[in-house]
Amino acid sequence: MNIYIEITYLAASILFVFGLKGLTHPDSARRGMLLAAAGMTAAIVGTLFHPEIVRYHWIWIGLLIGGVIGAAMSIWMPMTSMPERTALSHAFGALAAALVGIAEYENYGGSMGKLKVGALGFEIMLGCLTFTGSLIAFGKLYGVVKGTPITFKGLNIFNMGLLAVMIGSFIYLAYDPSVAVAFYTMMTLALCFGVLLVIPIGAADMPVVMSLLNSYAGLAAAATGFVLGNNVLIIAGTLDGFSGFILSVLMCRAMNRSINNVLFGAFGSVSHTAADTAIGNMREVTLEDVAVQLAYAKQVVFVPGYGMATAQAQHAVRDLANLLEARGVSVKFGIHPVAGRMPGHMNVLLAEANVPYSVLYEMDQINPDLPRTDVAVVIGANDVVNPDARDNPGSPIAGMPIIEVDRAKSVVVLKRGTGKGFSGLENPLFFKPVTGMLYGDAKSSITGLAQAVREV
Amino acid sequence: MEKLVFDPRILMASLYVFALAAFLGYQIISRVPPLLHTPLMSATNALSAISVVGAIVMAGRENHHSISTYLGFIAVISASINVVGGFLITDRMLKMFKRDVRVKTADKKGNSK
Numbered sequence: 001m002n003i004y005i006e007i008t009y010l011a012a013s014i015l016f017v018f019g020l021k022g023l024t025h026p027d028s029a030r031r032g033m034l035l036a037a038a039g040m041t042a043a044i045v046g047t048l049f050h051p052e053i054v055r056y057h058w059i060w061i062g063l064l065i066g067g068v069i070g071a072a073m074s075i076w077m078p079m080t081s082m083p084e085r086t087a088l089s090h091a092f093g094a095l096a097a098a099l100v101g102i103a104e105y106e107n108y109g110g111s112m113g114k115l116k117v118g119a120l121g122f123e124i125m126l127g128c129l130t131f132t133g134s135l136i137a138f139g140k141l142y143g144v145v146k147g148t149p150i151t152f153k154g155l156n157i158f159n160m161g162l163l164a165v166m167i168g169s170f171i172y173l174a175y176d177p178s179v180a181v182a183f184y185t186m187m188t189l190a191l192c193f194g195v196l197l198v199i200p201i202g203a204a205d206m207p208v209v210m211s212l213l214n215s216y217a218g219l220a221a222a223a224t225g226f227v228l229g230n231n232v233l234i235i236a237g238t239l240d241g242f243s244g245f246i247l248s249v250l251m252c253r254a255m256n257r258s259i260n261n262v263l264f265g266a267f268g269s270v271s272h273t274a275a276d277t278a279i280g281n282m283r284e285v286t287l288e289d290v291a292v293q294l295a296y297a298k299q300v301v302f303v304p305g306y307g308m309a310t311a312q313a314q315h316a317v318r319d320l321a322n323l324l325e326a327r328g329v330s331v332k333f334g335i336h337p338v339a340g341r342m343p344g345h346m347n348v349l350l351a352e353a354n355v356p357y358s359v360l361y362e363m364d365q366i367n368p369d370l371p372r373t374d375v376a377v378v379i380g381a382n383d384v385v386n387p388d389a390r391d392n393p394g395s396p397i398a399g400m401p402i403i404e405v406d407r408a409k410s411v412v413v414l415k416r417g418t419g420k421g422f423s424g425l426e427n428p429l430f431f432k433p434v435t436g437m438l439y440g441d442a443k444s445s446i447t448g449l450a451q452a453v454r455e456v
Numbered sequence: 457m458e459k460l461v462f463d464p465r466i467l468m469a470s471l472y473v474f475a476l477a478a479f480l481g482y483q484i485i486s487r488v489p490p491l492l493h494t495p496l497m498s499a500t501n502a503l504s505a506i507s508v509v510g511a512i513v514m515a516g517r518e519n520h521h522s523i524s525t526y527l528g529f530i531a532v533i534s535a536s537i538n539v540v541g542g543f544l545i546t547d548r549m550l551k552m553f554k555r556d557v558r559v560k561t562a563d564k565k566g567n568s569k
Binding site: 009012016017019020021023024025026027029030033034036037040043044047048050052053054055056058059061062063065066067069070071073074075077079082085086089090092093095096097099100102103104106107108112113115116119210211214217218221222224225226228229230231232233234235236237238239240241242243244246247250335337342343344345347348351352354356357358360362 | 461462464466467470473474477478480481482484485486487488489490491492493494495496497498499500501502503504505506507508509510511512513514515516517518519520521523524525527528529530531532533534535536537538539540541542543544545546547548549550551552553554555556
C-alpha cells in the first residue's frame with residue numbers, strides 16, 4: 001500500500017471528524033462541512049494515484065456522470081423534497097457498497113479467506129437490503145407506493161423465514177467461499193428482505209425508517225472497509241452508521257415505541273377500539289376571529305407538522321409571524337422530534353423560509369411555555385399534539401411525548417378536512433372547548449390570516 | 457495485490473478502528489442539536505460515500521472479469537452522486553440557518569426599523 005495514499009486517507013478521516021464536530025452548532029456547521037469536503041477531495045485525489053489503476057476512462061466518466069447528477073439533484077431539489085432525496089441517497093450509498101462487494105467476489109470468489117468472505121457477506125446483505133428498502137421508502141414518500149402500511153397475514157413469519165435462509169446461505173458461504181450459489185442466494189434474499197421490511201411501515205413512521213436505513217448504509221460502507229482493508233472507509237462508515245443509530249433511538253423515544261414495534265407492528269393498520277371514543281362537537285372558527293385573536297395576543301406558538309410541508313406553507317407562515325412580531329406579539333415555534341417525514345424536517349423548512357433558529361424550540365423547551373401562551377396554532381400536525389397520548393392509557397400512542405397545545409389559553413387547528421389524521425386516530429384535542437378548527441388548505445388559510453391581521 | 461485472506465493482526469487493527477470510531481461517533485453525534493438533524497443525515501450520507509475510493513480502484517484496475525469493471529463503474533457513479541450531492545445540499549441547508557434575520561420588535565418596544 002502506497003504510503004502517500006494512506007496519508008491522504010488519514011487526513012480525510014481527521015477532517016471528517018472535525019466536520020461532524022462542526023455540526024454540533026449551527027454557527028460552525030458550514031465551516032465544518034467545508035473541512036469534510038476537503039477531506040473527501042483529498043481521499044479521492046489520493047486514490048487516483050493508486051498503483052493498481054491501469055486505465056482511467058471508466059473512472060472519469062463515472063465521476064463526471066455522478067457529479068453532474070448529484071449537483072443537479074442538490075441544486076434543483078426543493079426543500080420540501082428533502083425526505084425523498086435522503087431516501088434516494090441512502091439507496092445510492094448502499095448500492096455503491098454492494099456493487100463493490102459483488103465485483104470483489106466476481107474477481108476472487110473462491111480464493112478468498114473465510115473471515116474476508118464473512119466481512120463481504122455483511123457488506124452484501126446490508127448493502128442490498130438498504131438499497132431496495134430505501135427505494136421503497138422513496139416510493140412511499142414520493143407517493144408511487146401506497147403510504148399506508150401494506151401487509152398480509154403471516155408477513156412477519158415469512159420475513160423471519162427469509163431472514164433465516166439468508167443467514168443460512170451466509171454461514172454456508174463463510175464455510176466454503178467458493179460456492180457462488182450461496183453468494184447469489186444471499187444477495188437475492190437481501191434484496192427481497194429490504195422490500196418486505198419497509199412496505200409494512202406507515203409513512204408517519206418514516207423518521208425512524210429513514211434513520212435506520214441511514215445506519216445500515218453506513219454500516220455497509222464500514223463493512224466495505226473491512227473487505228478492502230481500508231481504514232477511512234471503516235471510520236466514515238461507522239460514523240454514518242452510529243449517527244443513523246442514534247437518530248433511530250431518538251425518534252423511537254419521541255414516539256414512545258421500540259424499534260421492533262415500528263418495524264414489525266404495522267402501525268396504523270390495526271383497528272382502534274379504545275381511541276374512537278372522543279365525542280362532542282368540533283367548533284369551527286373563521287379567519288377573522290382567529291386574526292383578531294392572534295393580533296391581540298401576547299404570545300403565539302406555531303406547531304407545524306407534515307401538513308405544512310405538503311401545503312408548502314412555510315413561507316406564508318413566516319410572513320404571518322413577521323406581521324405578528326411587528327405588532328409586538330412574541331412568536332415561537334414548537335417542533336416535535338417526529339414532526340414531518342425525517343428527523344429535523346420542520347427545522348429545515350422553516351429555516352428555508354428565513355425563520356431564525358432562535359425562535360425554533362424543541363418540545364421540552366416549549367412545553368413549559370404553553371400555559372402562558374395565548375394562542376397555539378397547529379399547522380397540519382395531528383398525533384404530535386394528541387392529548388390522548390398523555391391522558392388515555394388505552395390509546396395506541398399512549399406514552400408518546402407530545403407538545404401540550406391543549407394547555408394554551410386557546411388553540412387553533414389548521415386542517416384540510418374533518419377526517420381523521422394520517423394514523424387514523426381520533427384526536428380529542430379537536431373536541432376541546434379551547435380548540436377552534438380552521439378548515440382548508442394550510443397555505444391559503446395562513447395567507448388569509450395574514451391578510452386579515454393586516455386589516456385588524 | 458490486496459490480500460485475499462485476513463491477516464488476524466490486520467483484522468484486529470480494523471476492529472480497533474471500528475470500535476474507536478463508534479465511540480467517537482456516539483460522543484460527537486449525540487451532541488448535534490435536533491435543529492440540525494436533517495443536515496446531519498445528509499452530511500453523514502456524504503461521508504459514507506467515501507466508498508467511492510473502493511469503487512474507483514475497482515473501475516480502474518485490471519480485473520479478472522470485465523463485469524467487475526462495469527460494476528465498479530456503476531458504483532463510482534452512485535457513490536459520486538452522494539459525494540457531490542450530499543455536500544452541496546448540506547451546505548445549501550446550513551446556509552439557511554440564521555440566528556436572527558429580523559429585528560426583534562417585541563424586545564425593543566417600538567424601536568424597530
